Amino acid sequence: MPLSGPEATVYAVLAPFAAAVIAPLMVRLFKHNAAWPLALVPAFVFLHFAGFVGAIAHGETFTPSLDWAPTYGVTLSFYLDGLSTLFALLISGIGTFIILYSGGYLKGHPHHGRFFSFMFMFMGSMLGLVTADNLITLFVFWELTSITSFLLIGFDHLRRASRRAALQALVVTGGGGLALLAGFLLIMSLTGEANMSALLAGEDILRQSPAYAAVLILVLGGAFTKSAQFPFHFWLANAMEAPTPVSAYLHSATMVKAGVYLLMRMQPVLGDTLLWTTILPLFGGVTLIFGTLLAVRQTDLKLMLAYTTVASLGLLVMLTGTSLDKAIEGAALYLLAHSLFKGALFMVAGTVDHEAGTRDITRLGGLRGAMPITFAAACLASLSMAGLPPFIGFIAKEYLYEGIWEAPSGALALTATAVIGNALMLVIAAAVALRPFTGQKADTPKHAHEGPILLYAGPVVLSVTGLVAALVAHTTGEYFVGPTVSSIIGRFEEINLHLVPTHIGAPLYLSVATIVLGVLLYLRLDALRAMMANTLTAIGWGPDKGFDQAISAIVRLATAVTRFVQAGKLQVYMVMTFIITALALLVPTYLAGAWPQNFSVPQFRFYEWAILVIAVAGLIAVLIAKTRLTAIVSLGIQGFAVAVIFMLFGAPDLSFTQFMVETLSVVILALVMTRLNLTPRDHRKLGDQLFDGAIAIAVGFGFATVLMRITELPFDPRLSVFFSEYANAIAHGRNIVNVILVDFRGIDTLGEISVVMVTGLAVLALIRVRPKRRPLETGEDTGPAKTEEPKELEAAK
Amino acid sequence: MRTVIFRTIAPYLSALMVLFSVFVLLRGHNAPGGGFIGGLIAASAFAIFGIACGVAAVRRAIIFHPMALSAFGLFIAGLSGLPSLFLRQPFMTSQWWYIHAFGVEIPLSTPLIFDIGVYFVVVGAISSIALALEERESD
Numbered sequence: 046m047p048l049s050g051p052e053a054t055v056y057a058v059l060a061p062f063a064a065a066v067i068a069p070l071m072v073r074l075f076k077h078n079a080a081w082p083l084a085l086v087p088a089f090v091f092l093h094f095a096g097f098v099g100a101i102a103h104g105e106t107f108t109p110s111l112d113w114a115p116t117y118g119v120t121l122s123f124y125l126d127g128l129s130t131l132f133a134l135l136i137s138g139i140g141t142f143i144i145l146y147s148g149g150y151l152k153g154h155p156h157h158g159r160f161f162s163f164m165f166m167f168m169g170s171m172l173g174l175v176t177a178d179n180l181i182t183l184f185v186f187w188e189l190t191s192i193t194s195f196l197l198i199g200f201d202h203l204r205r206a207s208r209r210a211a212l213q214a215l216v217v218t219g220g221g222g223l224a225l226l227a228g229f230l231l232i233m234s235l236t237g238e239a240n241m242s243a244l245l246a247g248e249d250i251l252r253q254s255p256a257y258a259a260v261l262i263l264v265l266g267g268a269f270t271k272s273a274q275f276p277f278h279f280w281l282a283n284a285m286e287a288p289t290p291v292s293a294y295l296h297s298a299t300m301v302k303a304g305v306y307l308l309m310r311m312q313p314v315l316g317d318t319l320l321w322t323t324i325l326p327l328f329g330g331v332t333l334i335f336g337t338l339l340a341v342r343q344t345d346l347k348l349m350l351a352y353t354t355v356a357s358l359g360l361l362v363m364l365t366g367t368s369l370d371k372a373i374e375g376a377a378l379y380l381l382a383h384s385l386f387k388g389a390l391f392m393v394a395g396t397v398d399h400e401a402g403t404r405d406i407t408r409l410g411g412l413r414g415a416m417p418i419t420f421a422a423a424c425l426a427s428l429s430m431a432g433l434p435p436f437i438g439f440i441a442k443e444y445l446y447e448g449i450w451e452a453p454s455g456a457l458a459l460t461a462t463a464v465i466g467n468a469l470m471l472v473i474a475a476a477v478a479l480r481p482f483t484g485q486k487a488d489t490p491k492h493a494h495e496g497p498i499l500l501y502a503g504p505v506v507l508s509v510t511g512l513v514a515a516l517v518a519h520t521t522g523e524y525f526v527g528p529t530v531s532s533i534i535g536r537f538e539e540i541n542l543h544l545v546p547t548h549i550g551a552p553l554y555l556s557v558a559t560i561v562l563g564v565l566l567y568l569r570l571d572a573l574r575a576m577m578a579n580t581l582t583a584i585g586w587g588p589d590k591g592f593d594q595a596i597s598a599i600v601r602l603a604t605a606v607t608r609f610v611q612a613g614k615l616q617v618y619m620v621m622t623f624i625i626t627a628l629a630l631l632v633p634t635y636l637a638g639a640w641p642q643n644f645s646v647p648q649f650r651f652y653e654w655a656i657l658v659i660a661v662a663g664l665i666a667v668l669i670a671k672t673r674l675t676a677i678v679s680l681g682i683q684g685f686a687v688a689v690i691f692m693l694f695g696a697p698d699l700s701f702t703q704f705m706v707e708t709l710s711v712v713i714l715a716l717v718m719t720r721l722n723l724t725p726r727d728h729r730k731l732g733d734q735l736f737d738g739a740i741a742i743a744v745g746f747g748f749a750t751v752l753m754r755i756t757e758l759p760f761d762p763r764l765s766v767f768f769s770e771y772a773n774a775i776a777h778g779r780n781i782v783n784v785i786l787v788d789f790r791g792i793d794t795l796g797e798i799s800v801v802m803v804t805g806l807a808v809l810a811l812i813r814v815r816p817k818r819r820p821l822e823t824g825e826d827t828g829p830a831k832t833e834e835p836k837e838l839e840a841a842k
Numbered sequence: 843m844r845t846v847i848f849r850t851i852a853p854y855l856s857a858l859m860v861l862f863s864v865f866v867l868l869r870g871h872n873a874p875g876g877g878f879i880g881g882l883i884a885a886s887a888f889a890i891f892g893i894a895c896g897v898a899a900v901r902r903a904i905i906f907h908p909m910a911l912s913a914f915g916l917f918i919a920g921l922s923g924l925p926s927l928f929l930r931q932p933f934m935t936s937q938w939w940y941i942h943a944f945g946v947e948i949p950l951s952t953p954l955i956f957d958i959g960v961y962f963v964v965v966g967a968i969s970s971i972a973l974a975l976e977e978r979e980s981d
Contacts, residue, residue, distance in 0.1 A: 697874035701866075705882035709968060712889055716975035777938060777949065778871040786876060787953040787960070791934045794956070795919055798963040802912045805967030809909065812974045 050096075051107035054123045054176060057093045057133075060086050061140075061169035068165060069158030076157075080148020080499060083161060087140035087168060094125075094133040101127055102524045104537045108178055108242050117181075124178035124242045127528025131377075132175035132299075132306055134525075135384045139298045140168050142503030146392050147290040149499030150399060160200060164290070167193035171299050175306055178240045180229040187225060187267070190300050191218040197295060198287040210283035213592060217270050217280045225267025225307075231260050244314055245535065251314050261315055264307065265324065272304025274362055275332040278355045279589040282339075285347045289395025292347055293503075297354045298388040302380065305361045309376070313535025317368035325366020326455070330462040332359025337469035341570070342577035346394035346404040346477060350387065353430075353473050356466055357383045363459065364445055367452055370534055375445025377529040378542075381521075382429055382437040382511060389426035389507035390477055393419055396500045397481050402490030406476060411486030415493045418501045420482040425508035427478035429515075431471040432559065435544055437515040442467060442559070446552040464559050471563030476570060518542040623740045630747025634754070641753035653693060660686035672725040673718055681711040698782040852894030859887035867961050868954075877957035881964025888969040889976070897977045900969075908970035915962025922955040 064086040071079035097107065110122030125133075147164060151157050170193055173186035192215070199211030235254050238244045251257055268274075273281035284296050295301070308325070315321060336356030343349045357379070364376035396419050398404040401412065413420045429438035449459040495501070514521045522542030531538045546553050566573060581587075612618075634640065649657070663682030670676035684707035691700035729737070768781050768789070778784040786794050863883035870876030888908075892900045904911070926935035938951045 698876070698879070701874055701879050702882065705879060705886060708886055709882060709889065709972070712886070712893075713972055713975060716972070720975060776936060776953070777951070778953075780870060780872050780874060780876070782874075783870045783876040783957070784953075786878070787871075787957045788936050791923070791936075791953070791956060794960060795923070795934075798916060798919060798960050801967045802909075802916050802963050805912055805970055806909065808971045809974055812971075 051109040051123075051125060053093060054107075054109050054125065055111055055121060057090045057137075058123070058169060058172045058176060060090055061165040061172065065162040065165035065169070068161035072158035072161060077148045077152040077499070079158075079161070080145050083148075083165075084141050084144040086165070087137045087144060090172065091134060091137035091141060094130055094137060097125055097130055098134075098524050098528075101125065101130055101528045104528075104531070106242070108240075110178065113182070120179050120240075121182060122178040122240060123176045124240070125176060126532045127525075127530070128306070128309055128532035129175045131381065131525055131529045132302070133172055135381070136168060136171050136175065136299050139294065139384060139388050139503075139507065140164075142392075142506055143290050143294040143388070145499050146293070146395070146503040147288075149497050150290050150395055151288060152499075156200075160197075160288070163193055163196045163200065164294070167197060167295060167300070171303070174303055178242050180233060180239055180241065180244075183241070184222070184226050184229055187271070187303065188219065188222045190295075190303060191215060191222055191271075194218065194284070194295050194300055197291040198284050200288055200291070201286070204286070206283075207286040210280070210286040214280045214284050216596070217277055217592075221267045221270025221277070224263045224270075228260055228263030228267065231256060231263065235260070241310065249314070252318055257315075257318070258320060261318075261320055261324075264311060264315065268304035268307045269328065269362075270304070271307075272301050272358045272362065273332075273355050274304070274328050274359060275335050275355075276588045278332060278336065279587065279592060281355055282348060282351045283589065285345075285351050289347065289391060289398065292351070293388050293391030293395065296351065297391050298384040301354065301358060302361075302384070305358060305365065305380065308362060308365045309373075309533045312365060312368065312373070312533050316365075322366055322368055322454075326363045326459060327366075329359045329361070329363030329366055330459065332356065333363060333462060333466040335359075337466050337473070338577055339581075340473050341469060341573050342581060344405050344407050344574070346397065346406060346481070347391070349406075349473050349477060350391055350394060353470055354383075354387055356470060357387070360445075360463065360466060363462070364448065365533070367449060367459070369448050369452055370530070370538070371451060372445060372448030373533050374526065374530050374540060375441055375443075375448045377526050377533065378437065378441035378444050380529075381514065381525060382441045385507045385511040385514070386426040386429040386436075386438060389422055389504040389511070390430065390474075392500070392504045392507075393423040393426065394477070396496045396504070397493075399500065400491065400496050401481075401493040406480040409481035409487055409489065410484040411482070412489075412493055413482040414486075416482070416495050418495055418505065420478075422501065422504035422508045423478045423482065425512060426504065427474040429508070429511040430474040431563065432467055432556065435512065435515050437511045437521070439556075440515055440518060440542060440544060442556060443546060443552045446555040447550075450551045450555065460555065464555055464562065467559045468562035468566060471560065472567045472570060472573075475563070475567045515544050518544040620737070620740065623744050627740060627743035627747050630751055631743065634747070634750055639754050641750055641757060643757065653690075656686050656689050656693070660690075673723060673727060674715060674725065676727075677711060677714045677718060681707055684710075698780070849894050852891055856887040856891040859890070860884050863887065863961075863965075867957065870957060871953070877960030878964055881961045882968065884961070884965045885968035885972065888965075889972040892973055892976045897973050900973060904969075908966045908973060910966070912963050912966025912970065915959040915964075915966060917959070919956050919959025919963065922952045922959060925952055 064083060068079070068083060071083055075082070100107075107125040108122060109125075110120050113121040123129075144161070144164065147160060151160055154160065167190060170186050170189035174183060174190055177183035177186055195211045195215040198214050199207050201207045202211075232244070232251065233239050235256060236244060236247060236250045238247055251260060254260070270277045281296055281301060285292055287296070333356045336352045336354075336359055340349045340352030340356065343352060361376050361380060361383075364372045364379070367373075394404055396416070397409065397412065400416065401409060403409065425436075429436035432438045432442035445463065446460070449463060450456055452459055514525075519542055522540040526542060527538065527540035530540055660683045663679055663684075663686060666679035666682060667676045670679055684703065688700045688703035688707060691697075691703055768785060772781045772784040773779050776784045776788045778788070860883075863880040866875035866883060867877055867880030868875075870880070888900050888904065891903070901907075906914075923934035925937050927933060929935075929937070934952075934956075936951055936953050938949060941948045941950055
């Protein structure tokens, strides 16, 4: 495959995975400076995708592909259009600076290399997600981002809160991923297409289908959990347990947008229906308002930013949900703007935390002198977030207001939601940029000073990009926003962006209203926060608590089921096993009426009769045996008699094996019996004995009837003829049984001996488990027993 | 159980049984026998030896942990399927070599190696269970 052009996309997606492999080595060699060479990987990926921008702006798309699992029709195919290229550029571009930032942020961390590995694995998965053409490939990358996100949130795995947050994120996003898989499979069966490109180019099947609602709800299940829409927003706030580079990258700029990406991607085939334009704006709007209100309540810089991220995702979902061209233009612009300013602000928050030792805004202040560059970057990014000119955030706000103001239905509700949301967003932007840096110099846990270039490179570049993108608005529109919008609305559309509004109209008035409202609210921030805190305390319950309750309910249910199914008494297991065996034998025979037809006494020779009599005598001995040991040995009599019968009727191999098995099972049973400290005699009550006896008779009767019936059927000799003809001819053996075992059906035997070995291991482990009340054991056996006990205790809880 | 007669005879009996098990294993392809039966015979030999002379003596005699024997068996059984792959035949297609030594033709084959693997798996698994149980009996 060529190293450039669309075909090289597979390398671009795989490159971060390769970087993940070498990252630990690089860190060992260059310490934190490994960030510099490592950042080249995403930089090259960025250049690769940047190469398509020109062609895509003229309406071209690329679908390079590679067979992955051809048997199942799964191809490693990519689909490059405006939307996926914009995402890929954001992932690789922001990724470059995040890698640099990670180098500075985790400097000296003992697991720095591992952190880079996880980051690169995530980057590769995310690139795969946004460029995948095949639905199954997309799903695989989707789940990979959930898993890498789990690893990154739980990176500080010694802290309980991190572990909980990681697990929560995995459960919520992974669960949503399963819904998405179901949705994709449904789409594939409805349309017969497995590729996104074909789906988008094909006929309008999904919206006409009666299963449309099911498809939509399943896809939304995936998108809403991933993009933290209400009521799944809680995991994103808890994910802030992760180191700040992770929050900046995964939980603001890239991964959480995967849900939005999916909605935008599916908009042409699923959107613009009543269901779509109802559910999406509703959930998006609620998430927007709810997210901003929760953000106001926080004092932790990262949590404030996290909740505004939730809100921004809500805004994007709301805009995508309108299915209006203008609103979608706003969404595409806002998507770009948000990734730039939120990534920058998160890194600023991390730098402040890193250098000052806290990120609580009530304990920060007056840092502008100590950290001028960080302050400048924070200001630039915040101005974009607040939606002030001349930043990309401003243009985005203008376009989205214009879009929803002209909405055919619910324009007023949408506009009110957007204005309130944006005003609160401005409040947070101001608080994040001003509170830590202006005012009185506060006493911080660490003596604050400017961070190294690794720390400020990212925020500066991203926030300046937010300004430049607005200054060259025409180019931004032509090359980035236009193609993206074309992908979302499903037809080619040229966008003419202007920084300066071309006419004075509703959007401008709404902007002014937003700013006035925002400034007023900012001045009352502390009162607002106290009010929110009181309200939340009054409610006292949230989805986060609900998650814990749900999880503990599941654990309780699992325990109850386990207790019921696994009673822990061998007798119960045996009784159940034999009852099921008897039913399996007798019920089908009864239903089919396939009872044996001919009862005739066979013509045996006298010694054959003698052996039968011995077998029966053995059984009688079992029944009248006084002690358990006698019963076991007596059972052996019957077994040996059967072995002799095999021998007489021409099955020497079978007989041979039966002899050995019988011998060994008597020996092992006897050993087990002596081990179990059972009373030598059987003390069952008469009722129990009758019940157990009835089960035994039912099983025996079942086997007898089935075997008799089978022997009555005409014998099909094809297999025996085949084996006797070919055993010697092609397998060079005259013992057909052995030839079948080791040659014709060798793979079966391979499986069987694996089972034998695993059984041996399991029995060995069981024998070595000691009762808990006997700690006074010596020798090597105590080791495993000791380690196993805590596990049992945990399981019991 | 540990009578003088039994303890005196058991080593010889066990040795004979092991020898017999190898014989049964090798004749298996053309006459009744094979790895599974051979393995069972050898396992009972070790069980008898263990009952008569103690588990420690058996463990010394077979040198390796019985489970290791089992694993070795599974390993060579799996390995015996590989040569055919190099000849571009499906996994586990049998390969035969006829070697002339001491004036006799000795047929060697991958199924034979496979059968030896089966033998070791059975010997190892069964005797590790039996030995572990016998060991527990004594304490």
